[in-house]
Amino acid sequence: MKEILSGNEAIARGAYEAGCRVACAYPGTPSTEILENTINYKEINSSWAPNEKVALEVAIGASFGGGRALCTMKHVGVNVAADPLFTLSYTGVNGGLVLVTADDPEMHSSQNEQDNRNYAKFAKVPMLEPSDSEECLQFTRLAFELSEQYDTPVMLRTTTRISHSKSVVELAEPVTGLPQPQLVRNAAKLVMLPGNARVRHPLVEERMSKLAEAGASMAINRLELRDTSIGIITSGACYQYVREVFPEASTLKLGMVHPLPQTLIRDFASRVERLFVVEELDPFIEDQVKAMGLAITGKEILPICGELTPERIQKAFAAAGIQGAIVASSSTAEPAKLPPRPPNMCPGCPHRGVFYTLNQLKAYVTGDIGCYTLGFMPPLSAMDTCVCMGASVGMATGVTKVVSSEEQKKVVAVIGDSTFLHTGINGLMDMVYNQSPATLIILDNRITAMTGRQDNPASGFTLMDDPTHRVDLPLLCKAVGVQHIRLIDPFDLEQTRKVIQEEMNRPEPSVIITDKPCVLIKREGVFEKGIVLEVDEEGCVGCRACLKIGCPAIEWRPGEGQRGKAYIEPLLCTGCDVCRQLCKFNAIGRSK
Amino acid sequence: MSGGITNILLVGVGGQGILLASEILSETFMLAGFDVKKSEIHGMSQRGGSVVSHVRYGKEVFSPIVPEGQGDILFGFELMETSRYLSLLKPGGTVVANDLRIASPSILMGKESYPEGLVEGIREQFPDFLLVDGHKLASEAGNARAANTVLLGAVSKRLDIDEKFWLEALQKMVPPKALEINRKAFLMGRSL
Numbered sequence: 001m002k003e004i005l006s007g008n009e010a011i012a013r014g015a016y017e018a019g020c021r022v023a024c025a026y027p028g029t030p031s032t033e034i035l036e037n038t039i040n041y042k043e044i045n046s047s048w049a050p051n052e053k054v055a056l057e058v059a060i061g062a063s064f065g066g067g068r069a070l071c072t073m074k075h076v077g078v079n080v081a082a083d084p085l086f087t088l089s090y091t092g093v094n095g096g097l098v099l100v101t102a103d104d105p106e107m108h109s110s111q112n113e114q115d116n117r118n119y120a121k122f123a124k125v126p127m128l129e130p131s132d133s134e135e136c137l138q139f140t141r142l143a144f145e146l147s148e149q150y151d152t153p154v155m156l157r158t159t160t161r162i163s164h165s166k167s168v169v170e171l172a173e174p175v176t177g178l179p180q181p182q183l184v185r186n187a188a189k190l191v192m193l194p195g196n197a198r199v200r201h202p203l204v205e206e207r208m209s210k211l212a213e214a215g216a217s218m219a220i221n222r223l224e225l226r227d228t229s230i231g232i233i234t235s236g237a238c239y240q241y242v243r244e245v246f247p248e249a250s251t252l253k254l255g256m257v258h259p260l261p262q263t264l265i266r267d268f269a270s271r272v273e274r275l276f277v278v279e280e281l282d283p284f285i286e287d288q289v290k291a292m293g294l295a296i297t298g299k300e301i302l303p304i305c306g307e308l309t310p311e312r313i314q315k316a317f318a319a320a321g322i323q324g325a326i327v328a329s330s331s332t333a334e335p336a337k338l339p340p341r342p343p344n345m346c347p348g349c350p351h352r353g354v355f356y357t358l359n360q361l362k363a364y365v366t367g368d369i370g371c372y373t374l375g376f377m378p379p380l381s382a383m384d385t386c387v388c389m390g391a392s393v394g395m396a397t398g399v400t401k402v403v404s405s406e407e408q409k410k411v412v413a414v415i416g417d418s419t420f421l422h423t424g425i426n427g428l429m430d431m432v433y434n435q436s437p438a439t440l441i442i443l444d445n446r447i448t449a450m451t452g453r454q455d456n457p458a459s460g461f462t463l464m465d466d467p468t469h470r471v472d473l474p475l476l477c478k479a480v481g482v483q484h485i486r487l488i489d490p491f492d493l494e495q496t497r498k499v500i501q502e503e504m505n506r507p508e509p510s511v512i513i514t515d516k517p518c519v520l521i522k523r524e525g526v527f528e529k530g531i532v533l534e535v536d537e538e539g540c541v542g543c544r545a546c547l548k549i550g551c552p553a554i555e556w557r558p559g560e561g562q563r564g565k566a567y568i569e570p571l572l573c574t575g576c577d578v579c580r581q582l583c584k585f586n587a588i589g590r591s592k
Numbered sequence: 593m594s595g596g597i598t599n600i601l602l603v604g605v606g607g608q609g610i611l612l613a614s615e616i617l618s619e620t621f622m623l624a625g626f627d628v629k630k631s632e633i634h635g636m637s638q639r640g641g642s643v644v645s646h647v648r649y650g651k652e653v654f655s656p657i658v659p660e661g662q663g664d665i666l667f668g669f670e671l672m673e674t675s676r677y678l679s680l681l682k683p684g685g686t687v688v689a690n691d692l693r694i695a696s697p698s699i700l701m702g703k704e705s706y707p708e709g710l711v712e713g714i715r716e717q718f719p720d721f722l723l724v725d726g727h728k729l730a731s732e733a734g735n736a737r738a739a740n741t742v743l744l745g746a747v748s749k750r751l752d753i754d755e756k757f758w759l760e761a762l763q764k765m766v767p768p769k770a771l772e773i774n775r776k777a778f779l780m781g782r783s784l
Contacts, residue, residue: 004618004628108633132629132656165631165656166615168622243654310659331661333678333717339704341605341673341696343641379701547701552640555695556702564702 005169007162010133011072011100012037013171014140019178020044021067021095024055026422027451028074029109030163031102035072036454039463043174044070048454048463051389051422052077056084056099063097063153064190066181068144072100075116076388080423086123087192088153090200095181096147098140099125100156102163105280106307111369111388113306115281120155120258124204126211127155127258128220131239133167139220139255141175150207157257159280161237161307212259220255221264230324231272233265233285233296238278241310245317245325260288269294280308345374347553348527348574350516351443353490354414355380356549356578357497363412363504366399368392368424370416371450371518372443379550389419393427396438409504411438418448418456421471425480431509432481439503440511443490444473445518446526453520461523477511484510491516493581519574530575532591533568539587540565546579546588554579597650598751599658603677604669605694606641609740612765613667614645616744619761621649624753631656642673644680666718667747669740670694671710678717687718688747690726690739722746724784733777741766741774745781755782 005013011034015023023038023046025031038046049055052073059071073081078101085099101119104110120127126146130139136158143154188196215221227248234242235254242251252268254260269275269289277286277298286298301320303312314325345352355375358365359382367373367383368391376383385395396413403411415424420442428440448454455461460470474485484506488499503510517526542563546554553572558564568579570591580588602614614630621628632645646658663681668674668689681687691711698704715721724746726739733742741762748758758778766774 002622004615004622004630160633161631161656164633165629166618167629167653167656168627237656240654240656244659309657310655314659331679331681331683333681336675336678336707336713338672338676338707339696339698341640341642341676343606344697346640377697544702550697550701552697552700555700558702558705 001171002168003171004166005133005137006033006164006166007130007133007136007158008033008164009037010136010169011140011156011158012040013169014137015070015098016041016044017137017172017174018096018141018144019068019175020070020144021181022059022062023047023070023072024049024058025072026050026052026055026077027448027454028077028102029451030104030158030160031072031074031077031100032451032454033163034100035463038070046463048456050457052081053084056081056088059097059099060084060088062181063093063095065094065183066179067095068178069095069097070100071097072102074110075101075103075114076110076112077101078116078119080389082119082123085119085125085153089124089204090192090197091190092151093147093153094184096144097153098143098147098156099153100158103157103159103281105159108160111386113281115284116155116157117257117284118282120157124208125153125155125258126150126208126256127157128255129157129236129257130162130255131236131253132162133165133169135255136162137169142220150211152207157236159237159307208259211256212262215256215259215261216263218256218261221261222253222255223264223268224251224253225271226250227324228272230274230276230322231268232276232278233268233289234278235285236280238280238308238313241308241313242278244310245314247326249324254285257285260285262292265289265292266294278302278308278313342377343374344377344550344552345371346519347551347572348519348576350445350490350514350518350576351375352380352549352551353493353496353578354441354443354514355382357493357500358382358412358414360497361501361504362410363500364399364407364410366392366395366411366413368413368415368419369450370419370448372414372416373450375414377550379548383414390415390423390427393424393431393440396440397427397431397434397436400436400438405507408437408507412500412504413438413440415440415442416449417442417444417446417458417473420473421457425476428477428482428511429480436509437507438509439500439506440509441500442473442511442513444513444515447518447521449518449520453518453522473513477513482509482511484508486510486512487515488512489516490514491576491578493578530577532570532573532575533577533580533588534570534591535566535568536587536589537565539585541585541587543585545582545584549578549582551579597648597653599663600647600665600667600747601658601663601677601680602645602647602667602669603673604643605673606643608643608669610643610645610669613740613744614647616761616765617647617747619765620753620757621647623757623760626650627653629653629656642676644677665747665750667743669743672696672707675707675710675714678714681718684720685718686750687714687721688743688750689714689721689723690743691723692727692739722784724781729780730777733780734773735770738770738774738777741777742781745778746784748778749782749784
């Protein structure tokens with residue numbers, strides 16, 4: 001049967017068809033929807049982990065127990081999971097284990113654009129790279145088979161353009177006859193003490209050589225001979241762009257990007273007049289082909305930064321004077337000068353009052369990864385640093401170690417509930433242990449909001465929507481050793497300002513926890529829409545104070561020959577009441 | 593159409609239902625026997641940002657992205673976003689847009705005003721331009737929220753695909769309780 005699936009949906013389907021038993025992840029764009037789709041298959045035990053390292057460790061356990069296991073994450077997640085990954089490469093697997101890394105060239109929603117093909121090489125793990133949804137499904141199935149056949153974890157690399165694009169996929173029935181998971185003891189293989197690990201390392205090298213050799217005859221590494229004046233080695237989304245721009249050129253499409261099938265590459269090189277590589281981000285294939293002693297053109301003409309597109313490839317080849325591309329008709333439309341439309345916190349977002357207050361208090365805010373990173377945007381403009389998941393807490397401690405005691409009072413770290421449990425908790429242990437005078441605000445909106453409302457250990461529900469134990473954040477902070485823990489209602493500006501100011505002044509570690517849920521949580525009874533607010537036109541003097549919170553429901557309407565007024569859009573207003581507290585003229589009130 | 597492939601772009605503001613509309617389009621093309629690819633970037637765009645979705649169909653589609661300047665139809669859900677992406681259209685391309693204005697943050701704050709003359713500007717560059725009062729027509733069909741389906745109907749008129757495939761896709765993708773209103777809205781758009 002045919003269906004139109006996204007790359008992520010197709011990977012979930014592929015895992016199901018491969019008889020996968022366990023799927024585990026921490027949400028991260030563009031990988032998130034894979035687990036949101038594995039839950040459609042009751043044969044797969046799907047769960048969110050507090051971070052990618054834990055997710056991989058759960059998958060490793062399932063694999064050692066003999067079940068096939070899938071672990072998914074975005075590219076930066078592999079940095080967190082790298083520790084178990086590098087040793088997993090030594091132990092190998094029992095049930096097949098597939099690790100998806102969803103890379104994000106162009107940084108559509110990421111803080112860097114690392115090329116995780118390097119991880120495959122670094123960790124000595126084979127990597128497959130599909131180029132559309134059909135291949136996402138097929139390669140996932142194949143990855144499980146290769147994993148067991150070669151006793152190795154297998155990485156599957158997607159990019160945003162593959163994860164979030166949809167194309168036609170042919171579905172099949174799941175495999176049958178897989179062995180029943182059971183405990184098998186094999187300490188020499190699974191206990192990586194130096195004595196055992198030394199025995200394993202040569203086996204890892206041997207496995208990679210075998211895979212490189214086998215790659216020459218793998219159907220996923222495909223030689224397509226057409227006109228031989230230009231030969232292009234490519235993989236993933238770039239293959240599709242190359243076919244679009246150079247329909248007549250010969251291509252070597254690599255489905256396995258590590259280890260590279262050298263024999264096949266040499267064969268291809270010998271059949272074409274000039275050899276090119278079209279790959280996104282690093283010269284990963286290019287460097288290795290050059291090391292083989294072959295002449296190849298790649299990053300001399302193609303950009304190393306950002307996503308490739310058919311136009312970028314066509315323009316790069318044209319600029320280098322290489323013929324053969326289909327030239328796009330250029331647009332006649334004038335580029336319009338229009339106001340930008342950046343993302344914004346939602347109307348009724350519980351973070352708005354906190355960032356407004358931090359801005360008013362002129363705090364030095366070390367930020368983190370989540371919706372609240374938007375606190376950086378004007379008019380809130382209340383974020384000074386942002387590096388990676390969980391880093392806000394440690395950065396706050398670090399800043400206080402070097403600045404004057406007066407400036408120390410300004411330092412506030414902000415972090416969401418999910419990010420706090422991901423890796424922020426470790427930073428808090430250090431903050432207390434080393435007695436930093438900084439303040440930490442945990443913005444607990446009871447969900448992992450930025451990636452699309454995923455549950456986490458502090459939300460009280462699992463990925464399968466079953467109620468479960470909810471981490472008690474104040475008690476957790478207490479256990480870590482925090483002496484001053486305050487709860488605030490972020491919609492109450494006066495209380496929010498008073499408590500934040502008091503804790504900023506305190507020369508000891510302290511934690512403030514907000515207690516209002518994300519407005520997008522769909523679970524019944526969590527978020528109740530309040531009474532809608534409206535502006536009394538007579539009372540509004542046009543001071544613009546209410547505009548300083550950047551709420552999408554409040555619009556400035558310039559007056560005809562007189563001062564403008566604020567207007568609240570009733571369809572968007574949630575009645576959070578924050579703007580009403582900003583109006584010194586009592587011009588904002590409950591709608592009649 | 594370039595190389596037997598038809599390129600459609602759907603543009604607007606995050607939260608307007610662009611994803612669903614592009615899925616109904618894709619489903620229709622697959623049912624009609626074509627190869628289909630679609631692509632969009634979401635994540636940040638869920639927070640009211642600018643959104644563009646690409647849908648391509650034909651005998652065999654490679655890239656999921658419409659090359660710049662090769663769009664056949666620009667399907668706009670909001671006027672400013674419709675103007676923003678005009679350069680993706682090929683010369684002489686078609687614009688079908690909703691007559692709707694949504695302010696962006698700098699406009700909300702009164703730092704800039706919503707641009708004037710957008711409709712005229714679009715018409716000047718692309719004479720094949722249909723402006724639809726989606727809100728009014730959808731209200732007539734029974735629910736103002738079905739404005740997107742009215743527009744979908746208007747777009748369908750400009751593509752050579754049998755009506756039965758459109759209706760089959762609607763049936764598959766729209767929740768049962770909203771189906772009748774959406775059918776009505778679709779046919780109203782199709783008659784424009």
